[in-house]
Amino acid sequence: MRHILRQRDWIADPWRYLGEPDAGTPQHPDVIVPLAQLRGDPGHWAAPPGGRLGAALAVTDAPEALSDLLPRLALVAVEFPNPGDGRGYSQGRILRARLGFRGELRAAGKGVRLDQVFLLARCGFDVLELADGVDVEAARRALGRYRVAYQPGDPQVRLERQRFFA
């Protein structure tokens, strides 16, 4: 069963991606729907029965396309297909800082590795679907790898010092 690192807690993922066998069942009513499908028929996805709605962004998706749907979304999942593909960091920053999204922002994919988690958290990702093989304890520690930073960032990473502020 898929686990996620939420803040610092390692928990079973209550969400299901659309297409996973138990997605939308009474046990798993919270469903993550790809942006294209969501956009294709927003009415259909308006209110999943008894559950919450999430959106999944691919690397090429524009988070701006979600802006009118955001009030109904409890979660946005952003894809990191490999550690070198940094598009998701900008998607996350846009969702948080520009579009004011306050729901769960999760990073998913093979790119969510130990040496990325600090940056992801600073960009506002509060839930990490760690890639296979990433040690959970090490990932927790990596969230606190730096105690200082130059740029403004998400307050979930507590810093002793920061240089520039928004």
Place this chain on the structure above:
Amino acid sequence: MYRYDELDQAFVDQRVAEFRDQTRRFLAGELSEDEFRPLRLRNGLYIQRHAPMLRLAIPYGLLSSTQLRMLAHVARRYDRGYGHFTTRQNLQLNWPKLAEVPDILAELATVQMHSIQTSGNCIRNVTADHLAGVAPDELDDPRPYCELIRQWATLHPEFTYLPRKFKIAVTGSPQDRAASEVHDIGLHLKRGREGDIGFTVLVGGGLGRTPVIGQVIREFLPLPELFAYLEAILRVYNRHGRRDNIHKARIKILVKSLGIERMREQVETEWQASRAGAPRLDAAQVQRVHDFFRPHPYATLPDLDVETGREPAFQAWFRYNTRAHRVSGYRSVFLSLKAHGSVPGDVTSQQMEAIADLADAESFGEIRATHNQNLLFADVRQERLYPLWQKLQLLQLATPNIGTLTDMIACPGLDFCGLANAGTLDVARQIQQRFDSLDYLYDLGDIELKMSGCMNGCGHHHVGHIGILGVDKHGEQWYQITLGGSANGFTALGEVIGPSVPQAEVAATVERIVEVYRARREGDERFIETLQRVGMQAFRQGAYASHPQAA
């Protein structure tokens, strides 16, 4: 110069700890080579032809004597006793051992140095005019802004995994000495209508496979908006820059495909939408950094005639290797790292230590690395020039060739670089030998020769008056020659003159080219001016005359 506060120091210390852990995990097999590569690259560590290569950051080229002594020490202790200054004002060590790199970085951190973001697809070491703060024609000192940009760019959470490397240069003089128009972003300091400081912003310049001159994206950007606007450019690039083809991933390709107007629209839209959440650059922050770059406590001195009555060798050195200073009684002095018979840009540990001592005695304890791969003492009393010259001669650092043909730029090429097609150092030696007469060099005057060992163009061959590019022809080393490039004063890309030539013919071909100049020049025209007036054809003919081998 800038001094670290507790935040800066804590940051580099934590960075060293992080890299020590990453290196340990790699050596223990917990990280694959593919996983380790982007991490080590972001700490300046390449795996090269013979050994790892470590590129150390010298932010905007400025070093204290203490830092230079540390570089001498690490080069001696962890390497073979020398280092190589690059066109990006960095220092490369060619033979460090991977397992020792964390120790090198820990030693560097004790003198406020690091290797952060000197390679990898991230924002690289920001560069500036090497005469910053002392050039008579300067509007404002670019270094405080470089330092602010350095800090803003350091482990930027959003922009550490860009499509490709990203280089920023800042210049404060109308005469661009930082090659800013061939950077991903070039910033030209300007004053606004109310006398406020700001920048003209250029975007999309770059060398490499597809050389492009940057275009103005904004005529005037007020200083407080600097970070917000840079973030807007970077965000557009991070989202839309190509990631499918490494050769098309630089921002210049995005700018080309969108066109500068659409690029500008997108950046302006992004800027307006996100500036409220961008890091502010308030007056106190700017002032804090500015205070580190206040002018030195110069003595009140008259300008002197130091040449009259001295030997011609000193006069030549004075003329070629020193520059005017904005304060009377002072001059800036180049230390030529282009002694004939040497590798351009190479310095031994012994030389570094001696240079550090001289800097303490003669130039407020500061040294600058220039993008032409020389060093500079920016603030020397004119009355001290003669004794300084005598000492520099003993150190092989007084070759009076700054600005001449043998003050060439050369990347490390096949001898050191894993990407090279051809050697550069042998060719450099050939050229030095053929042009070893100073009188001949002086007669040729100001000629910029730049050489790269492959299309990546680290030697900036595209913007050399004479550019030399190593190419591989069926396993043999051949060289393509371009003419008419420039990055100094104005920016232009050179044009290929014709078929490439074999290694043994490069120096002779260069000589035939400059002979065309000698024959055709009028008055005191410089090489590049004659070339522009008479056109390529005459030079092309001259270059290949009596040259049966070209293919």
